[in-house]
Amino acid sequence: MKPDLSINFAGIKFKNPVLTASGTFGYGYELADLIFLKQLGGIVTKTITLEPRFGNLQPRIAEVASGMLNSIGLQNIGIRAFVEEPLEKLNKIGAPVIVSVAGASTNECVETVKILSKQNGISAIELNLSCPNLKKKIVCHDLPLMRDVIKGVKKVSKVPVIAKLSPLVTDIAELALAAQNAGADGVTLTNTYPAMAIDVKTFKHKLSTVKGGMSGACVKPMSVRCVYDSYGSIKIPIIGCGGIMTGEDAVEFMLAGATMVSVGSASLVSPKKLINIIDEVENILKEKNIKSAKQIIGMLNTVKK
Numbered sequence: 513m514k515p516d517l518s519i520n521f522a523g524i525k526f527k528n529p530v531l532t533a534s535g536t537f538g539y540g541y542e543l544a545d546l547i548f549l550k551q552l553g554g555i556v557t558k559t560i561t562l563e564p565r566f567g568n569l570q571p572r573i574a575e576v577a578s579g580m581l582n583s584i585g586l587q588n589i590g591i592r593a594f595v596e597e598p599l600e601k602l603n604k605i606g607a608p609v610i611v612s613v614a615g616a617s618t619n620e621c622v623e624t625v626k627i628l629s630k631q632n633g634i635s636a637i638e639l640n641l642s643c644p645n646l647k648k649k650i651v652c653h654d655l656p657l658m659r660d661v662i663k664g665v666k667k668v669s670k671v672p673v674i675a676k677l678s679p680l681v682t683d684i685a686e687l688a689l690a691a692q693n694a695g696a697d698g699v700t701l702t703n704t705y706p707a708m709a710i711d712v713k714t715f716k717h718k719l720s721t722v723k724g725g726m727s728g729a730c731v732k733p734m735s736v737r738c739v740y741d742s743y744g745s746i747k748i749p750i751i752g753c754g755g756i757m758t759g760e761d762a763v764e765f766m767l768a769g770a771t772m773v774s775v776g777s778a779s780l781v782s783p784k785k786l787i788n789i790i791d792e793v794e795n796i797l798k799e800k801n802i803k804s805a806k807q808i809i810g811m812l813n814t815v816k817k
């Protein structure tokens with residue numbers, strides 16, 4: 513029998529637990545003609561800010577062992593241009609859309625979400641509180657600011673708000689709990705890991721910004737640990753993110769406590785990878801005779817709620 517892959521996340525229904533990860537699938541609409549996209553659990557857009565951003569100078573991508581570094585710096589067209597065309601095209605795909613939003617202040621985030629709240633066809637907001645590639649401090653490293661941003665956005669958002677957190681903290685469970693207590697409806701664990709690389713042929717830094725965010729297969733065990741540690745401390749659901757390349761990786765995150773997963777670097781290899789991951793999750797559940805994907809969430813987590 514075909515296992516039931518459907519998931520309820522913060523009151524939103526998804527046909528399966530696999531999402532795109534922010535920033536690795538463009539605005540989502542660029543690939544809208546690929547009919548397989550409608551099979552996705554959902555699409556998380558690249559992060560949008562109130563004003564357009566040009567991002568950082570090149571080079572802003574570098575390969576490292578089993579992963580990559582990026583320092584894109586939130587290049588995007590700004591919220592006003594985003595709600596004009598991309599959102600309209602995105603809605604044609606037929607998968608729930610989660611819009612990723614960031615800002616350097618509470619006011620910037622609130623104003624961006626106010627504009628989004630006038631639109632239809634958005635299932636949730638993912639608040640990017642964890643971009644490592646800006647000159648300013650990472651928002652979730654400033655707890656009062658993080659709380660203020662979440663509270664402010666919650667007041668103006670008509671859809672659930674998911675807080676995307678940085679793994680670079682002493683206690684990720686405490687941070688996830690702080691996000692929950694500020695009103696977040698879910699958390700994404702995690703964004704990239706601050707890192708750097710030097711080219712010893714040229715004696716130059718590999719990124720124009722020197723440091724960037726590391727992602728890909730190499731970060732998976734660290735992100736699984738973040739999900740595992742947080743699951744017992746919070747009541748809100750978790751999107752697991754970091755190094756998911758296969759269905760096995762996705763299942764691993766779910767066993768640790770993730771309700772859904774988002775896939776980034778793997779879809780830069782090929783957007784079709786996302787569909788393979790969905791099929792592989794289904795096959796694993798079938799092999800184990802598990803009827804529903806919901807059953808495995810936190811199955812191997814011994815940290816008590």
Ligand SMILES: Cc1cc2nc3c(=O)[nH]c(=O)nc-3n(C[C@H](O)[C@H](O)[C@H](O)COP(=O)(O)O)c2cc1C
Pocket residue numbers: 533534535536558559580582584586612640676702703704726727728729731753754755756774775776777778
């Ligand atoms: C090129 C690139 C751009 C990214 N841009 C964003 C972004 O705009 N907003 C965001 O929240 N995360 C961004 N991320 C982080 C991913 O969403 C994800 O959290 C991270 O890459 C870990 O997942 P992965 O190992 O599957 O790639 C970006 C990652 C990459 C590789």
